Amino acid sequence: MCGTCGCTPKTEHQHSDESKHEHSHGESHSHEPGHSHVHAGQGGSRLIEVRQSILSENDRLAAQIRHAFDHMGITCINIMSSPGSGKTTLLRKTLEALAQEIPMGVIVGDQKTEIDSERLRGTGAPVVQIETGELCHLDATHINGAVKKAITETTRLLFIENIGNLICPASFDLGEHARVALFSVTEGEEKPLKYPSLYSRVDLVVMTKVDLVPVLDFDMATAKRNIGQVCPSAKVIDVSAKSGQGLEEWYGFLRESTVDRSHHHHHHP
Amino acid sequence: MHELSLALAVLDQIEVAVQGDAAGRQEPAAKVQTIVLRHGPLAGVCRDAFQSAFELAASGTRAEGAELKFLDAPVAMRCDACSYITQAERVVYECGQCGSKNVRLSGGSEFMLEEIEVL
Numbered sequence: 001m002c003g004t005c006g007c008t009p010k011t012e013h014q015h016s017d018e019s020k021h022e023h024s025h026g027e028s029h030s031h032e033p034g035h036s037h038v039h040a041g042q043g044g045s046r047l048i049e050v051r052q053s054i055l056s057e058n059d060r061l062a063a064q065i066r067h068a069f070d071h072m073g074i075t076c077i078n079i080m081s082s083p084g085s086g087k088t089t090l091l092r093k094t095l096e097a098l099a100q101e102i103p104m105g106v107i108v109g110d111q112k113t114e115i116d117s118e119r120l121r122g123t124g125a126p127v128v129q130i131e132t133g134e135l136c137h138l139d140a141t142h143i144n145g146a147v148k149k150a151i152t153e154t155t156r157l158l159f160i161e162n163i164g165n166l167i168c169p170a171s172f173d174l175g176e177h178a179r180v181a182l183f184s185v186t187e188g189e190e191k192p193l194k195y196p197s198l199y200s201r202v203d204l205v206v207m208t209k210v211d212l213v214p215v216l217d218f219d220m221a222t223a224k225r226n227i228g229q230v231c232p233s234a235k236v237i238d239v240s241a242k243s244g245q246g247l248e249e250w251y252g253f254l255r256e257s258t259v260d261r262s263h264h265h266h267h268h269p
Numbered sequence: 270m271h272e273l274s275l276a277l278a279v280l281d282q283i284e285v286a287v288q289g290d291a292a293g294r295q296e297p298a299a300k301v302q303t304i305v306l307r308h309g310p311l312a313g314v315c316r317d318a319f320q321s322a323f324e325l326a327a328s329g330t331r332a333e334g335a336e337l338k339f340l341d342a343p344v345a346m347r348c349d350a351c352s353y354i355t356q357a358e359r360v361v362y363e364c365g366q367c368g369s370k371n372v373r374l375s376g377g378s379e380f381m382l383e384e385i386e387v388l
Contacts, residue, residue, distance in 0.1 A: 043388075045302055048289075052381060053381050054279055055278060056271055056274035056278050
């Protein structure tokens with residue numbers, strides 16, 4: 001278990017399904033401070049009503065980051081997957097293909113090395129590498145620290161290539177506008193069922209390496225049915241960065257996502 | 270899975286509530302005895318991990334030793350067709366009353382500070 005976010009149960013217990021279904025980035029109800037209701041409790045104690053949603057520091061910072069992106073006209077996309085699903089390869093193709101069309105930037109996270117950022121440089125888009133060390137996920141603090149180096153005045157699209165990990169990244173809002181999961185055909189069809197925290201909160205699932213399907217026993221229909229069960233609202237596209245299949249559909253999704261945000265305030269339920 | 274960050278957020282909210290309550294009194298309440306939280310299974314928060322994180326974070330504060338009480342916020346799906354709200358252990362995309370698949374989540378992901386008991 002990760003030393004940073006491990007759960008340490010002390011007693012026999014059952015965990016309920018902790019998958020999130022809303023595409024919310026933190027509920028925000030607030031009362032004005034001091035506007036609380038007080039009742040008498042037992043033994044001279046007082047009950048102070050609060051009735052307020054608990055927003056972590058991460059959620060607060062992520063909301064600020066997203067707000068800033070809206071003002072700057074930047075669409076931010078958080079790309080998550082298991083390690084080796086093809087995030088960096090897909091991003092490289094994307095940066096090359098859309099270099100003249102959409103000003104882009106990339107923040108990429110890994111435990112260690114600059115390997116991914118080096119693979120992504122040279123297309124004109126700024127690329128920033130974050131090495132998280134022992135930490136298993138990117139959080140809003142990382143993004144806040146790196147973003148200035150990843151964007152320019154004209155940037156319209158910022159990719160965050162998250163750490164290859166299907167669990168921890170799901171819980172950390174990075175200020176993104178859209179969450180994308182890559183799902184490679186060399187993984188099992190049951191992945192979405194096994195990792196509901198991540199798969200229940202995505203806008204798009206990109207099936208990757210589909211050029212390999214003929215030599216695998218991968219059941220695409222079952223995989224897509226599983227996605228639909230866990231996240232009925234998710235779009236799904238089939239892509240092979242190697243053969244080029246589906247890349248135009250992926251670029252289409254990116255173009256649609258990159259609305260003119262400077263005139264459009266992004267609302268969250 | 271960021272229970273420590275949430276525990277710190279709750280402590281901040283408690284402090285605001287205690288200071289707000291103190292307006293008009295001589296001193297803010299010295300001790301928080303009970304903290305009541307509303308928590309749903311879809312909140313992405315593990316109660317045990319939160320308990321551990323809270324004990325760590327509350328050490329040395331007026332909330333040290335406070336009892337945490339959790340109120341369940343059940344998973345609830347509201348039907349677009351008949352308005353019925355289906356409650357369940359897990360998310361089920363089917364209305365319990367009319368069978369329609371056009372349901373949307375209306376509860377189960379709450380994580381809220383409801384009230385605190387202070388001395």
